[in-house]
Amino acid sequence: xxxxxxxxxxxxxxxLDFIRQRxxxxxxPTIREIGEALGFKSTGTVRDYxxxxxxxxxxxxxxxxxxxxxxxxxxxxxxxxxIGTIMxxxxxxxxxxxxxxxxxxxxxxxxxxxxxxxxxRVKGDSMINAGILDGDIAVxxxxxxxxxxxxxxxxxxxNEVTLKRLRSKAGKYHLEAANSNYPPIFEEFKVIGxxxxxxxxx
Amino acid sequence: xxxxxxxxxxxxxxxLDFIRQRxxxxxxPTIREIGEALGFKSTGTVRDYxxxxxxxxxxxxxxxxxxxxxxxxxxxxxxxxxIGTIMxxxxxxxxxxxxxxxxxxxxxxxxxxxxxxxxxRVKGDSMINAGILDGDIAVxxxxxxxxxxxxxxxxxxxNEVTLKRLRSKAGKYHLEAANSNYPPIFEEFKVIGxxxxxxxxx
DNA sequence: TGACAAACCACACATTTGTGTGGTATTTTG
DNA sequence: CAAAATACCACACAAATGTGTGGTTTGTCA
Numbered sequence: 001x002x003x004x005x006x007x008x009x010x011x012x013x014x015x016l017d018f019i020r021q022r023x024x025x026x027x028x029p030t031i032r033e034i035g036e037a038l039g040f041k042s043t044g045t046v047r048d049y050x051x052x053x054x055x056x057x058x059x060x061x062x063x064x065x066x067x068x069x070x071x072x073x074x075x076x077x078x079x080x081x082x083i084g085t086i087m088x089x090x091x092x093x094x095x096x097x098x099x100x101x102x103x104x105x106x107x108x109x110x111x112x113x114x115x116x117x118x119x120x121r122v123k124g125d126s127m128i129n130a131g132i133l134d135g136d137i138a139v140x141x142x143x144x145x146x147x148x149x150x151x152x153x154x155x156x157x158x159n160e161v162t163l164k165r166l167r168s169k170a171g172k173y174h175l176e177a178a179n180s181n182y183p184p185i186f187e188e189f190k191v192i193g194x195x196x197x198x199x200x201x202x
Numbered sequence: 203x204x205x206x207x208x209x210x211x212x213x214x215x216x217x218l219d220f221i222r223q224r225x226x227x228x229x230x231p232t233i234r235e236i237g238e239a240l241g242f243k244s245t246g247t248v249r250d251y252x253x254x255x256x257x258x259x260x261x262x263x264x265x266x267x268x269x270x271x272x273x274x275x276x277x278x279x280x281x282x283x284x285i286g287t288i289m290x291x292x293x294x295x296x297x298x299x300x301x302x303x304x305x306x307x308x309x310x311x312x313x314x315x316x317x318x319x320x321x322x323r324v325k326g327d328s329m330i331n332a333g334i335l336d337g338d339i340a341v342x343x344x345x346x347x348x349x350x351x352x353x354x355x356x357x358x359x360x361n362e363v364t365l366k367r368l369r370s371k372a373g374k375y376h377l378e379a380a381n382s383n384y385p386p387i388f389e390e391f392k393v394i395g396x397x398x399x400x401x402x403x404x
Numbered sequence: 405t406g407a408c409a410a411a412c413c414a415c416a417c418a419t420t421t422g423t424g425t426g427g428t429a430t431t432t433t434g
Numbered sequence: 435c436a437a438a439a440t441a442c443c444a445c446a447c448a449a450a451t452g453t454g455t456g457g458t459t460t461g462t463c464a
């Protein structure tokens with residue numbers, strides 16, 4: 001019986017979000033800080049919530065230690081999910097085939113809302129002349145202000161997601177590989193997001 | 203009057219390192235946790251150290267809040283300093299011309315000792331065929347186990363630091379660019395470190 | 405020499421923080 | 435319907451934690 005994030009009640013989500021926010025900002029909160037922030041007048045109330053979140057496996061704690069609240073990986077939003085690979089993407093980017101996580105940090109991502117950011121593992125050599133290699137991690141920002149010459153993740157008609165450079169010619173956009181072996185794409189496509197960071201590990 | 207890290211005494215460095223370690227692992231420590239870890243029998247001792255570190259601008263605190271110890275950017279080792287540029291490096295990698303910081307995280311770097319890791323901004327196109335472009339950030343691990351075919355940061359005789367691929371031929375090592383416009387380097391050189399990560403921000 | 409900083413200690417005290425017990429009311433579920 | 439979960443509260447208590455005062459010793463610097 002796996003526990004799903006959707007098992008959480010709205011209020012439990014709010015508590016979890018607050019903890020996540022505080023951990024991201026600085027420090028995990030104390031029980032009373034949680035209560036004050038969310039309007040609970042009793043520490044017992046907060047403890048009830050923490051108990052629920054622990055039972056659902058989203059939170060870990062240490063006894064008798066102040067602020068010793070941790071998010072489990074499942075609950076953590078410091079980690080951007082790596083969804084599928086760029087050449088074999090799904091039309092909707094459901095968090096179904098998460099391959100792993102990339103740690104996001106403000107310095108890399110400029111303090112973005114994590115909801116709008118995800119990462120894809122690049123497959124293939126179609127962007128090789130832009131210095132993007134097979135196996136690289138492409139960090140993409142959704143619903144972007146993508147414009148001419150930006151590198152974008154685009155959804156094609158055949159439900160493939162591909163990373164290409166966006167070009168405009170005579171008012172019409174098309175996609176261009178950075179590899180002369182690949183022809184430009186003039187078919188219908190939808191821009192999913194804009195490439196903001198590339199990471200390669202050796 | 204700028205404060206330099208070298209202003210710190212050895213003991214102060216140890217305290218700072220411990221705080222940094224704990225923040226990286228999980229939570230900032232309490233005063234007593236610092237004392238226990240470093241063998242101080244009095245909370246007053248630890249407070250003296252925190253006071254010194256605060257005066258030197260390396261640490262910030264909040265009053266009456268448990269574990270409310272923060273490292274300032276200058277002291278933070280979650281941030282890897284970007285030292286100079288790869289083409290204009292200095293023979294000793296003193297932390298003198300730090301251009302900025304890169305956030306390191308275990309997921310990117312695999313929980314390395316930060317002392318051994320630094321970053322360089324790549325200048326030039328000599329590694330372009332390895333997908334390393336002008337302006338990229340190259341994360342380097344010092345004193346490495348670099349071997350044949352690894353990309354390394356190497357110190358040349360003319361005191362330049364350069365990023366190249368290490369090649370062995372007939373038992374002798376030389377450096378090779380990933381760009382046919384640049385000839386291989388057979389002169390004397392010293393391997394400083396090995397490339398472990400490349401980061402590119404758009 | 406005297407002033408000062410570094411590097412410690414002891415200990416009392418205030419405040420913060422976590423824990424535990426025992427409630428009430430409402431909603432969900434078998 | 436009864437049981438369980440959710441969603442709260444009050445309050446006492448213990449433990450953890452930060453603060454403050456007042457020391458000692460050692461070495462450096464002017």
